[in-house]
Every structure is written in C-alpha cells, then in structure tokens.
Amino acid sequence: MTVTPAVVEEEAPTKKGLSFKFPPEETEMGIIAGIIGAVIVIFTGLPAVIKGVGLILVLLWGMDSVRKTSKYGLGTGVPSIGVLSTGYGVVGALMGLAVAEYGRVGQLYPAVLLGVIVMGVIGLVSGAIANSEKFIAMKIPRLERGMMELGMAGTLAILLECSIVTGSLNFNAVVNQVMNTGIIALMFIFNCFAMLHPYNACLGADERRERTRMCGVEISGLVCVLLGFVQLALGTSPLWDSVSLIVFGAIIFAVFFWKFIKACMDECYETVGTGMIKTIE
Amino acid sequence: MPIEVVLLFAWMLVIAFLAFIACTFEDLESDIGSQSNPNSQVQLAAQVGQINRFFNKAISGEPLSNAMYCVTAGTIAWILLMQLEPLVPGEEWKAAVLAIPIGVLGAVAINMIFSTTSHCGRTAAMKRFEQPIYLDVLYGHLIPIGAHAFMTTFCITWIAYIQSNIGTLAGNPALDHPFALPLLCFVWGITVGSIGSSTGDVHYGTEREFQDRPFGEGKRVVYHGKITRYASCGVRTQKDIAGFCAKFGGPCTGMTFGLIILFTNWTTLVGMQLGGFLPNLPAFTAIGDMAAIWTIVLGLLIVAALAVGNLIFVKWVRKKCGPFVGV
Amino acid sequence: MEPVILLIVGYVVIGGLLACFAAHLLPVGGAPAAMGTATGIATGTVQIMLGAAMTGLFTAASVDTFTDSLLLVTLSGAVGATVMICVVMFMANIIYGFGAGIVPVSGRVDVDPITKEPQAPYKTPQCDGHGVPIVVFVSGSLGGFIGGFGGALMYYTLLNYANFSAGTAAIGAISIFVANAILAAYNIRGTIEGFHDPKFKRLPYALVASFAVSLLCGIVVSLTAILGGTL
Numbered sequence: 001m002t003v004t005p006a007v008v009e010e011e012a013p014t015k016k017g018l019s020f021k022f023p024p025e026e027t028e029m030g031i032i033a034g035i036i037g038a039v040i041v042i043f044t045g046l047p048a049v050i051k052g053v054g055l056i057l058v059l060l061w062g063m064d065s066v067r068k069t070s071k072y073g074l075g076t077g078v079p080s081i082g083v084l085s086t087g088y089g090v091v092g093a094l095m096g097l098a099v100a101e102y103g104r105v106g107q108l109y110p111a112v113l114l115g116v117i118v119m120g121v122i123g124l125v126s127g128a129i130a131n132s133e134k135f136i137a138m139k140i141p142r143l144e145r146g147m148m149e150l151g152m153a154g155t156l157a158i159l160l161e162c163s164i165v166t167g168s169l170n171f172n173a174v175v176n177q178v179m180n181t182g183i184i185a186l187m188f189i190f191n192c193f194a195m196l197h198p199y200n201a202c203l204g205a206d207e208r209r210e211r212t213r214m215c216g217v218e219i220s221g222l223v224c225v226l227l228g229f230v231q232l233a234l235g236t237s238p239l240w241d242s243v244s245l246i247v248f249g250a251i252i253f254a255v256f257f258w259k260f261i262k263a264c265m266d267e268c269y270e271t272v273g274t275g276m277i278k279t280i281e
Numbered sequence: 282m283p284i285e286v287v288l289l290f291a292w293m294l295v296i297a298f299l300a301f302i303a304c305t306f307e308d309l310e311s312d313i314g315s316q317s318n319p320n321s322q323v324q325l326a327a328q329v330g331q332i333n334r335f336f337n338k339a340i341s342g343e344p345l346s347n348a349m350y351c352v353t354a355g356t357i358a359w360i361l362l363m364q365l366e367p368l369v370p371g372e373e374w375k376a377a378v379l380a381i382p383i384g385v386l387g388a389v390a391i392n393m394i395f396s397t398t399s400h401c402g403r404t405a406a407m408k409r410f411e412q413p414i415y416l417d418v419l420y421g422h423l424i425p426i427g428a429h430a431f432m433t434t435f436c437i438t439w440i441a442y443i444q445s446n447i448g449t450l451a452g453n454p455a456l457d458h459p460f461a462l463p464l465l466c467f468v469w470g471i472t473v474g475s476i477g478s479s480t481g482d483v484h485y486g487t488e489r490e491f492q493d494r495p496f497g498e499g500k501r502v503v504y505h506g507k508i509t510r511y512a513s514c515g516v517r518t519q520k521d522i523a524g525f526c527a528k529f530g531g532p533c534t535g536m537t538f539g540l541i542i543l544f545t546n547w548t549t550l551v552g553m554q555l556g557g558f559l560p561n562l563p564a565f566t567a568i569g570d571m572a573a574i575w576t577i578v579l580g581l582l583i584v585a586a587l588a589v590g591n592l593i594f595v596k597w598v599r600k601k602c603g604p605f606v607g608v
Numbered sequence: 609m610e611p612v613i614l615l616i617v618g619y620v621v622i623g624g625l626l627a628c629f630a631a632h633l634l635p636v637g638g639a640p641a642a643m644g645t646a647t648g649i650a651t652g653t654v655q656i657m658l659g660a661a662m663t664g665l666f667t668a669a670s671v672d673t674f675t676d677s678l679l680l681v682t683l684s685g686a687v688g689a690t691v692m693i694c695v696v697m698f699m700a701n702i703i704y705g706f707g708a709g710i711v712p713v714s715g716r717v718d719v720d721p722i723t724k725e726p727q728a729p730y731k732t733p734q735c736d737g738h739g740v741p742i743v744v745f746v747s748g749s750l751g752g753f754i755g756g757f758g759g760a761l762m763y764y765t766l767l768n769y770a771n772f773s774a775g776t777a778a779i780g781a782i783s784i785f786v787a788n789a790i791l792a793a794y795n796i797r798g799t800i801e802g803f804h805d806p807k808f809k810r811l812p813y814a815l816v817a818s819f820a821v822s823l824l825c826g827i828v829v830s831l832t833a834i835l836g837g838t839l
Binding site: 077078079082083180181182183184185186188189190192193196197198200201202203204205206207208211212215218222226229230232233257260261263264265267268269270271272273274275276277278280 | 324328330331332333334339340341342345348349352353355356357359360363364391394395397398399401402403404405406407408409410411412413414415416417460461462463464465466467510516
Binding site: 317318319320321322342343344345456458459460461464465468469471472474475476478479480481482483484485486487488490491496497498499500501502503505529530533534536537540541544545548549553558562564565569570572573574576577580581583584587588590591592594595596598599602603604605607608 | 649660665688729
C-alpha cells in the first residue's frame, strides 16, 4: 500500500553494458510477445525450453502492461492489477482448454486462442467501464488497451504453464494434473508475481524501464525452475525435457538476478558497506 | 465418544495452536522487513529528507506474498510426498516429516530473493533523495527475515497438510478436505497475510515508527514520513523492532488467526457432532443438513458474542481514555 | 437453451455483484489506518476481502462434503467469512486500545448512527478517525457476510451445476471473485468506512462494471462447462 509517485520521464541509462534493450518499445513488445506466445501455445509438441522462452516473453509483456497502467496511480497499489490479470487469465485458460479439442490437428490446438481473444474482449470491456467518465472514472490514459493486454497476457501465460506441465492441452488431462493436484495455485500466484513484482519492487521517482524488466525476466526464470520440478514429479514428459527446462530457468535466473542487483547498486545514490545516517537539525 | 471423533477434535486443536504460532511470526517477519502498511512510511521517509537504515521490503501486500511462500512450500512438499509416500506404506506421516521442512526451505530461499530485489530496487529508485544502499542493512536483515518466514511457512504448510489428511490421520479417510495441499496452502497463506497486515501492522506503524510522538493519539498527517530513526543506543534498524513487537503486537495477531482457525474448524466439527453426522458420515441426507444447520447456528452465536464484546470494549475504552485533550 | 446454463450464468452474476457490494461495505483504512490516521481495517480492500472470502470458501467446501443444499453451503460460507472479519476487527480494536491508546472513532459522521455517541471530540486533529467504532463494526460484519455468501455461491455453482472438480471450482470462483473485488477497489480509491460513508453513494457505478464483467465471465464459464464435457 504505497503511494505511486507522479509520472517521471525516463532518464537515459548512465552505465553501459548493463542496459537490457529487447525490444525497445511497449507496442513492439506487445506484438512480438503476443505472436510468439500464441504460436508456442498452439504447438504443444515443442520442447519445454521453447515454451519457457514463450512464457518469459508473455510475462514480460504483462509486466510492461502493469507498468504502463499503474504508473499513473491506481489508488489501490500496484498488486491489484497483476491479480486482476491472473484472475482473468484463469477464466480464459479454462475457456481455451474447453474449446481446445475442436479443430485439433495432431498436436496443434489452434482453437485454444479463442480463450485468449475472449479474455481480451472482457479486459477491453472492463477497462472501458473503469475508465469511462460515467462509471468508475479512473482517468488513466490507455487503460482500455492495458486491461485488454493484461487479460490476453494472463491467459497466454496460464495456458503456456499448463502446456509445460501436462505436455498437452487436453481438458481432462489439465483438470486431473493441474487443477485437482492444486498446481494451479502455484501458477496463479507466480503469474501474479512475475507481472506485479518488478514494477512494485522498482517503484519510485528514479524508476527505469530496463532495470524493471531485468527483474521481470529474473522472476520468470524462477517460475521455469519450479515448473520444471513439477513436470519432473508428474512424469508427463521425458527426463531431458524437464532437466533442460530447470537448467535453462536457473541460468536465466542467475544471470538476470546478478544483472539486476548490479544495476541497482550502480545506479543508486551510493552503495556503502555501512555508515551513519544524515543528521537533521 | 469413539476414538475417531476424539482424534478429530485433537487435531483441530493442534491446527489452532500452529495457527497461533504462524501468525505471530508472520507479523514479526513483516515488521523486520517493514512490509505492507508501515512500508509506506519508510518509503516516504527518504522523500522528506529522513535518510534511514530501514529495510524496504516491498513484496506486494502481505496476503499475496505469504500465499506465494506457502504455495511454494506446499508444492515442493507435495512433489516430495509423491516420491516418498510409497516408501513408507501405512505410515505416510513419516514422509511428511521430511518433505515439509525441505519445501519450506525452498520457500524461504524465494522469500529472501524477493526481499533482496525489492530492497535494492526501491532504494535505487530513490536516487534523487540521496538514500544510499547500506550493504550491512541488506545482509543483516535477510537472515532474520528468513528465520521468521521459516516458522510461518512451516506452520501453515503443516496446517494445510493436517487438514488435507485430517480424516486419514483420525482414522476415517472420507473426512479429508476436498482441496489439495497446495490449494489449501494458498487459502491459508492469503488469510494469514491479510490478518498479519490488518491487525499486526497497527502496533508497529503507530507505536514503533513514531515512538517520539505522544501516546494515545493518531499520527497526524504532518508527522507522516518523519519516522523515529534512532534507537535507545545508536541508529535504529529493524532488528530491534522485532523485539518490541514480539511483546504485544505479534502475539495479538497470532491470537487473531488462531481464533479464526479455531472457530471455523470448531463450528464445523461440533456441528457434525451435534447433527449426529459423526462417526458414520451419512452424507447428503437430513443428518448432513442438520450438521450444516448446527454449524451455521454456532457461527452466528460466535459472531453475536464478538459483536457484544466489541461494543463493551469500545464503550469501556472511550470512558477510560476520554475525549482528546491535546492540541 | 437448458435451464441449468441460465442458473450458472445467473448465480455467477449474483455472486459477482455481491462481491462488489461487500467490498464497499468493508471498512478499509489502508496504510493510514495502520498509523491511526483513518478509520477501518489497516489493509487494502482486495486484501481483506480475499482473506474473508478464503475463510468462507474453506468453510463452504467443508460443509459441501456433507450436504447438497445450496442455501446451507452458501450460508455456512457467509458465516465463516463473518467470523473471520469480526475477529479481525475486534482484535484490531484491542491493539488500538492497549497498544497505542487510541479511542475508536469515526471520522465521517459526527454522531454514531447506531449508538448515538458523539465522535468529533475524541478525534485527533488532522486525522480521519481511528480504529473500528460500532457502526463500522456492524458495516464490516455485513460486508463479510455478503462477500462470503457471494464467494460460496460461485463455488457451489461451479462445483454442483457446472460439475467442475473441487480444485477447478475453487480457483474459478476465486478468479471471478477477485476481478469483481478489484473493480470495487478501483471505485473506492483508498479508504471507505462503510454504509454511512459518502463514498458509498458511488456503489451503483461499480455494480454496473461488476455486472458486465460477471455476466461475461458467467457465459465463459458455462461455455467451458458445455464444451469441456462436464455438463
């Protein structure tokens, strides 16, 4: 429950080598992550590492949307919008899984994207109502688009996670292996955190987008490690698949954790081993 | 009374006891890191020029963060239980004794990772207010945070384990809760966090952060951000805040969650007993309905008792303290 | 169209509307309440609403194992959530009283509408009330009851009409509940004391939003049930 500060122009990065610029702009990020994520969701036969890459992209997209909607101040803190996104995501994923069997070609499940589209529509409607002068009147620029993207990113992320864990998008398989075992709770909470934590943790007057995104990638790596262990325990895919996902996630996590902490320590006012506080008269 | 019924009530009391410990430590853990509500003052302090040596642990609100630790612990424990339970047929609890602490250790590692990123990230974003990152503050608080979080997550995971297996443990598997272990961890993680945030933060927020202001008044808006930065000896960090809150705020918060767990489980069990549902479990009959009615009636009685208790307490404290006399 | 689909959509909409309504009734003080600067429970709307609904959901799921009556399951969920919220408010008052020496007082009304006691003389200047006074306690208990009822209603609908498994029904109910509670929180913007608060008059706006979202979610859920083969 912290007060979100006013919008501040982003400063140019001061140190080289620690900037993380893939892809540079929010709209490009949305298009790239959306298309790659959608393609990876459809092809369920891909190895888990590729799905992990898709998951990282999609979560990064969600994180970007959280950042751009909540930097104007939501009035209830950053976390709420991440939870909203995941709540929509679970409903959309259920819908997508239910229609997955229709129009199925071998290991391809194109119909699953219907859930993503429906959630985009619901997000758009709720964003329009929340932003409209007649109703809640939040007056946040582009909230409609932000909520639509959040609904779509949340759904894609949950679908990708289901696809990683079960190896398919069969409704009954997902219900048995994800819902009834309670693994859905893990997906729910870590989706929330991968989207809301980076901006929440970097909130402040001198927040910088690249640094925030490093934190996002780091958490996504952690999610990959956990999902790899779940996959290993359920035994739904060959051993090398799970192990490669765990190794991939661990490397991503370690690299970006180091980069993020380094960036913070370089860019803050001063990093000191210890010291007294400034006296105020 | 048959032994199964006695065992059910005994396990319910164990759960309530664990809940008491869990929420006490949850409150202290959030106080050490200044998570949730008091965090807004730590965040504000640097902006009004009060450079401090507090740990800025901004991992969303407490409900979500605690749900995350508990779900992680529950999932890792569930994975290990699947591997270990076949090794000890008939005595599955032996697997849990090993699996749950390992799962909780994983959750604690994740807690410390998130604490590090949020402290560094928030402090780096306060560059223009000249708030430095003190490395000894960063390293020195991680272990106390992890230790307290271990106790919380450990107790919650045990609560979830006992509840998802309460029937098996008491001798009648049909009484197991329908939710799986990670989902129960999620439910109680959210609840323990929302209680720790709503009840426990008052004692740290009004009392400890503003200890140089008058006792017995709300903290006026002009005081906001001007937190007490000096301890009785030296510069204050949050390690001495845990010692202060452990005397009153923590146990009170623990009692809140303990009472909630006790009441919700107790009403269900007593309702089952009074409705004649135990020990034969004739589900979906008039007896089952009767048990549900008793559960609801008992719950409403507790609500009425709490409302009356609150009425008496508020009247008493108004009479005792009287109108505001300061300036 | 089968009547059971109408039932699913209808109950999900009712549950969503109740969740939104309950979020407005709960006394939420946020961070200012933890400083004793505002009246209410010292946390955010979504957080306390979720905590109460979870307790209600747990009780409802327990009761659902031995009865199949809609009314009994939802009522037990409502009572579970009420017990949670009442204990929290009572203990918060004890901490305000003994830990900080603050008298519970409402900041939005001069006279308590229920006990008719004066409020203004007890209030610290520059503050917006403290603690949980009687009228706020009543409002909060009502909010817990209604919110728990809504959550349990959605859980029961998804479990017994849409025939989802317990885990699916729980996570589906939580998701729809969360979306509605968050829309309500955006409408409240910060702190609210309960039904006597001027901000409570904004309720219809949130109800419209909640109705639209719940209706769409209800349709999605019933489509899921039909196409997923559980209906």
